[in-house]
Amino acid sequence: MFHGYNLEKKNKYKAKVYLLEETEAIGLTQTEDFEDKNLWDAVITDDLSSTGKDDDFNHYLKHNFNINIDWKKGENIKKNFTVAVEVYRVWEEPGMIYGTYAKEERVAFKNYADTPTTDLINYNAELLKTQDVDKKDSISSRFMVSEELMDHYLTRIEQDKKNMIQYIGDIEYTKREFDPCGYSKITIQDKGDASRSLVIFDETKPANEIDKTEHAFGIIAGDNRKEITITLDGLQTKNQFCQGSLLDEGQKHTQDKNVFQVDKVYSAFFRGEITTPDSTHQQQQNDAGIPTTVENSKDTDVIITDNVSNPSAAQQWQDRIDYKIESDKEITLKLRYLYNKSAFESLQGSNKTLNNAVNLFWVFRYFWFTDRIVQKYFLPISTCRYPNQIAKINVYPDIEWEVSFLITTGETHTLAGGKKDDVTNYPSRQNFKFSDRFKLTREYKGFSFATDISVKVNGDVHKLGLDKIENIIKKLADLKEFLDQFNSSNSVNASTGGFKEYFTFKLVSPNIALAFKWNLGYVVESAHNHKAVTMLNGALKLAPLIGVNFEVDLFIITDNIKVYGIGPITKFIRKSIEWVTETDIFVLAYVNVELHGEFTLVYNSINGFDSKKSYRKAILSIPFGVRGGIKSNEENVIILPTGEKTEKFNAEISINSGIDIVEELGTDNTGPYKKNSYIFKGLNVKVVIVENVFSRNRISVIPKIDETFEILKEDKICPDNTEYLNNN
Structure with missing residues (x-):
């Protein structure tokens, strides 16, 4: 669809991509219809004007996104989704009074529901669990969302992240290293709460305390992103000897993304010895102007392998949305908790009122907090001195549960000495005030009773009143x-x-x-x-x-x-x-x-x-x-x-x-x-x-x-x- 636009010299072009439900997209041709049916929060745009190589007439758009369970709209059926693409010529015209105005004209479009692509030879088999290798016509410009995709998606993503941490290998350092290209300390901090920070690495500590990267920094977040900063103390990459340990040939740690490795990281060699003596170490120090001492006279380097990983792909990260590299020694991660908001999909049908009621039951996935609810994120940090240190962040859901129960006849009772004791007075040393919690909803032979379950998600309270204890109450009354x-x-x-x-x-x-x-x-x-x-x-x-x-x-x-x-x-x-x-x-x-x-x-x-x-x-x-x-x-x-x-x-x-x-x-x-x-x-x-x-x-x-x-x-x-x- 983007063939050749990147080579045209006279004009500039951009693309707009819309995500559509296939049955809703059939027959649509106008921009306003695409916008109305678009399922992304915003239209995906891409600049097609970048100059390609002489032999490359194509421009590629790759976009990763999370599949929102709300697309299903309470229906327990499989759905097919597709895209529509528009190409615009863009330019600027001088305004009548002030500055210039951006102009655009649609020059091409394609609705893939009406004219699908065919014969894509190989899907991402691991992602879609299917392949198309039969060389017969088949639609390849669509994908399918099934009833249980949210469960499968979250499970797979978490497993991918755990696997990648293992593949990369978090190297544990029990002694100082002395490559000139390096840092001395890694600190993770909650940007919204300066009192919450964790030092996961400090080379000035005793040998058994240098490396604490096995610890994960915990944050509580919800649908809104929470900013976490990772900072490096004593960073030395500029004007230092850097041999690019665990980097592509010719790459140095002077590049920010070679220090905070969001896109590409090599695994270290783990069979047998993980490091090898560095024979050029003293020459590196001399070139960096560092005097040789007994302590720093010897050094080792990590052995690189051919195994390469992409942390952003595994974690569905996008630059400036999920992270922002502030400088060569600081990065901000913008993390949120992705709730699994699917529940009892097989029970849902055409009754939207019932569907909405059932859908709220997703909160019971988080009724009790176990390790399975943790969503893990990670960032490899690397220099020649300490390659592949992995900062780990565990994200927990922002959920609070409360269960309350009251049974009373409404009487106040006289204790010895004439003092009245009322059930709505709260116990000492606790901030519960029962009278604020209950609206008595049931009566039987003089007894009134109520049971209330409420859950607070991201600050919003949902009441789940459950008055299902009549039998117990009635036996007491009888x-x-x-x-x-x-x-x-x-x-x-x-x-x-x-x-x-x-x-x-x-x-x-x-x-x-x-x-x-x-x-x-x-x-x-x-x-x-x-x-x-x-x-x-x-x-x-x-x-x-x-x-x-x-x-x-x-x-x-x-x-x-x-x-x-x-x-x-x-x-x-x-x-x-x-x-x-x-x-x-x-x-x-x-x-x-x-x-x-x-x-x-x-x-x-x-x-x-x-x-x-x-x-x-x-x-x-x-x-x-x-x-x-x-x-x-x-x-x-x-x-x-x-x-x-x-x-x-x-x-x-x-x-x-x-x-x-x-x-x-x-x-x-x-x-x-x-x-x-x-x-x-x-x-x-x-x-x-x-x-x-x-x-x-x-x-x-x-x-x-x-x-x-x-x-x-x-x-x-x-x-x-x-x-x-x-x-x-």
Whole structure:
């Protein structure tokens, strides 16, 4: 298509290349149609005006690109793709007022969907897994994208890169070399975070610390590129003796691309000795003006082979898009993470709504971070002194997961001492606030519950709410309903005898909140700050996990005391007062047993658990006391189908106390510890007087008095028992 344009002297030409789906491209001839159907982000352009050799009338365009899964548009069918090409004559004309204007005229075009090329003898068999060698007419100007290409593509690319690193051979240096053409140090640095850098080579270090190129510099990136700089200290190639070790004949390391070998690199000889003594070394030093010493008097050179590799081809790199050579001693790599955004392709069909929902499931490929998700990149760095040092960069996805779970009845529970414990309060030493995370979506017999999974990709949050735990919740609710049968609806008036006559108990509803999040982050410790590791944060709140409330009617006990006729006497006195005052008198004793807890977890895959931030606390709370009072026999009745009614007046006085038994596991400045505490929650008296006023078909509750008086303060029953544990 470009034949001869590079030899024309009078005019200049350029080409535009469009990528098209073959069935969509048939019959297209106009530029605007090509532009409309083009699948590349931008039209590929190429200058055809470069002068060729006398015997070369052709111009070649080679373009590497990643296959975007979005081309499939949710369809699970194989598709054929082709190209359309236009040739333009280009020139400049002076503007009417300012400068010049670029002009172009289309002089040729070809739509390969309508006029395909034929009989291309040999495809790239390794890439396309097919060959055309039968000499029969067949279409060669198209390629096919299959359902699973994204998986195969990423797997193949990663394998190609690993293989090439092995083919090139990362030479390990355990002693200094002394060729004049060389460098002394290689540093990899995150351009956006100056605190994150890694020295992978330093010839001034002791012998066993010179070469650290087995370490890879880790970065977290997403669809947006992240810039990483590789710099060389003490670079000496200009005006130095350079024998072009591991280069083409006649090539020197004065060329930037011969130092940062993005396009071409030779393998070293690995069978037997990797190096050979350099007999001309001292002459090289003399020519470079370097005095000979005992230390630098001898030198070796790496042995070159015929094996040549192209790192840019293996890594799909393009100049100034994926990298930019800033100078002979600095290069910037512009790297991003290529997500595999294909999922369940075989399930997809014509239903686009279903397809879009299924397509989001690709994020579960990255639900847990293992070595398989790492995308590796590399750059060979070479001079005569230290050929083929390979800088390695591991790129990790920018993904954060969070899983949250809540089950609650919406009640707040009273711990010993009258303190309210709410499930939405977050545990100490952790930044989870459960009330910000949940929208209760399900109810069953008084229980509300929600499960939420969210994933943050490149800063964008996707909610994946999953409320699939009904069976567990319903079994808990059914159990509570069964146990509640033993709870008298009005224990004050219980007089039927039997089990419920003497005391009642009820199961305290469990309130449980759990949240975990994990993501990839950088370890702060300077020795490992170039590494990206799995970070895990978790919090669990039990308010409570379980509890039982016991309540005893003291009047029923006294009524049944047979000694000296005490029971009948006290019962007669009480009933007489209730008859005269038109009230019910009650005196109840209660004791509750509830298990509360907090749990936090901070972990990373390098340092393990962070003992100072990880924390566990369990509280066995036992509030107890006595309450007594009166309730009016007079009732307000609301005329509704339910026949609601309530007493007009009630008054209550209670004496409350309790004990908390606390076990705590944590870490302080001394080290990990286990601490047991026994806390008397003080003694207080509470007085409540309430009048219920009926007006306009509703009940208004008017508190007359609601006061609490502290009699004894909270105090420890005995000193804390703190035991420091060993580091294990």
